[in-house]
Amino acid sequence: MITVFLVDDQALVRGGFRLLIEAEDDLEVVGEAADGQQAVDALSRTPADVVLMDIRMPRMDGVEATRRLTARAQPPKVLILTTFDLDEYVYAGLKAGASGFLLKDARPAELLSAIRNVAAGDAVMAPSATRRLLDHVLPTLPSTAAPTGPDPRLAVLTEREIDVLVEIADGASNTEIGARLYLAEGTVKTHIGRLLAKLVVRDRVGLVLFAYETGLAPRPR
Numbered sequence: 001m002i003t004v005f006l007v008d009d010q011a012l013v014r015g016g017f018r019l020l021i022e023a024e025d026d027l028e029v030v031g032e033a034a035d036g037q038q039a040v041d042a043l044s045r046t047p048a049d050v051v052l053m054d055i056r057m058p059r060m061d062g063v064e065a066t067r068r069l070t071a072r073a074q075p076p077k078v079l080i081l082t083t084f085d086l087d088e089y090v091y092a093g094l095k096a097g098a099s100g101f102l103l104k105d106a107r108p109a110e111l112l113s114a115i116r117n118v119a120a121g122d123a124v125m126a127p128s129a130t131r132r133l134l135d136h137v138l139p140t141l142p143s144t145a146a147p148t149g150p151d152p153r154l155a156v157l158t159e160r161e162i163d164v165l166v167e168i169a170d171g172a173s174n175t176e177i178g179a180r181l182y183l184a185e186g187t188v189k190t191h192i193g194r195l196l197a198k199l200v201v202r203d204r205v206g207l208v209l210f211a212y213e214t215g216l217a218p219r220p221r
Contacts, residue, residue, distance in 0.1 A: 002119045003030045005048035007039040007065065008081070009057040013104075017052060020108050027115060034058075036065030043069060043076065049119050051078045052102075055093060063092045070097030077118045091209075100205045121203070151214035156198050162216065164191040169208050169217035 004021055006014045006029060014032050021027045031046045033039035037060040039051065051069065055062040066078045080093040080101040094101070099118045102111060154162065160181075167177040174192070178185045196202070199210050211217040 002027050002050060002115065003048045004028065004115060005030055005039065005043060005046070005051045005076070006032045007034075007036065007051060007057070007062065008054040009034050010054075013054075017111075020111065021115070024112060027112070036060030036062055036068075039065050040068050047074070048076050050115050051076045052081060052115075053078050053093070053098070054081050063096050066093050066098050067096040079114060079118055094205055094209060097202075099203055151216070153199075153210075153214055154216065157195070161191055161195055161198075164188065165195055165207060165211050166216060168192070168195075168204060169211035 004027055006017050008014050008017075011034070014034075018029045018032070021029050030048050031042050033042050035057040036053075039053070040060070043051070053062040053066055062080060066080070069075055069078060075097070078093075078098040080098045081104050082093075082101055083104055100114070102114055106114070157165070163181055164177060167180060172180065174185050174188045177183065177188045181188075183191075192204070192207070195207055199207065201207055201210060208217075
C-alpha cells in the first residue's frame with residue numbers, strides 16, 4: 001500500500017484528491033494539511049510515502065516545507081503541484097529536494113500514475129513535460145555554464161553518457177533515446193543509472209536540471 005499525504009490550502013482541492021486516490025486499491029491517504037507548517041508537524045507523527053505539495057500557502061510555503069521534509073533521515077517523496085505562472089517556485093522546489101512536479105490540471109490517470117512512479121523511485125512526469133516546464137523557468141535564471149569551455153562537472157562523464165544526458169534534456173523517453181543512439185533500452189537504463197550515481201541526483205528531473213545548468217542543453221530562445 002502506498003501512503004499519500006495531501007498539502008494544499010484549499011479544502012476542496014484536498015477533498016478532490018482524496019476521493020480520487022482512495023478509490024484505488026493500492027493507494028491510501030493518511031493525512032492532510034492546509035499549509036507547510038502543518039505538513040511538517042503532521043508528517044513527524046504520521047509518515048507517508050508520497051506528499052502532494054502545493055507551492056503557495058500561508059505560514060510556510062511548499063518550497064520550505066519540501067526542504068525540511070527531504071532533509072529528514074527517512075524523507076518522503078515530494079511531488080510539487082503547480083501552474084505555469086509559478087515556474088520560479090517550481091525550480092526552487094526541485095532544488096529543495098522535490099522528486100518532481102505535477103500540473104494542477106493533470107488528468108486523474110496522470111496523477112495516479114505519478115504517485116505510483118515516484119513511490120517506486122521512477123521518473124515523475126513524462127520527460128517532455130519536464131522540458132516544457134523548464135523552457136518557462138530557465139530564461140529567468142542566470143547562466144552557470146563555463147564561458148570559455150565545457151563545464152568541469154562534465155569531466156566525470158563518458159562521451160556516451162553525455163549523449164544520453166543530452167537526449168534526456170531534449171525530452172526523449174528511454175525508447176526514443178535507444179532509437180536515436182542505436183542502443184538497447186536496457187543499455188539506456190544502465191547509462192541513466194550511472195548518470196544518477198555520478199552526478200549525485202535522485203531522478204530524471206535532476207538530470208535535466210544538471211544539463212541546463214552546465215550548458216549541455218541549449219537554453220530556450
